[in-house]
Amino acid sequence: DVQLVESGGGSVQAGGSLRLSCTVSGFPNDEPAMGWYRQAPGTECELVSSVSSDSRPYYTTSVEGRFTISQDNAKNTVYLQMNSLKPDDTAVYYCAVPKPPFLSLVAGAGAFCTAYEHNYWGQGTQVTVSS
DSSP, rough: OOOOEEEEEEETTOOOOOEEEEEEEEEESSSOOOEEEEEEEOOEEEEEEEEEEEEEEEEEGGGGTEEEEEEETOOOEEEEEEEEOOOOOOOOEEEEOOOOOSSSSSSSSSSSSSTTTTTTOOEEHHHHHHO
C-alpha cells in the first residue's frame, strides 16, 4: 500500500518558520511528482507547491519567495520550508502524489483535499500562524 507520512506542523508567530516533511512508501514509481496542498476552514483545497524531476517547482502566488520545496529522491521525501509565515498561511497541510497514470498534481483539487481521488494523500498536519 502507498503511504505518505507527514511531520513538522505546529504553531508559530507571524514571521516565523516551519519545515514540513513527507515520506512516501510503497509507490510504484521511483521519482513521483510530489507536493503540498492546504485547506483552511471554509476554503477550497489549494495546491501550495509541487516538484517533479522533469519540471520547475510550482508555487502558488501567495507563497512565492517565502516557501521552498525540495525533494530527496533517495529517501522518497519531500520538504516544504516555510519562512516569513503569515496568519493567512494557517491551514491543514497535506502531502500528495498523483495516482498513476496521472503524472502531476493539479491545482483544482476541489472542495475537500482528501476527497480528490486522483491523488494519494498524507494524513494532514496543522500549521497555525498567530499575529
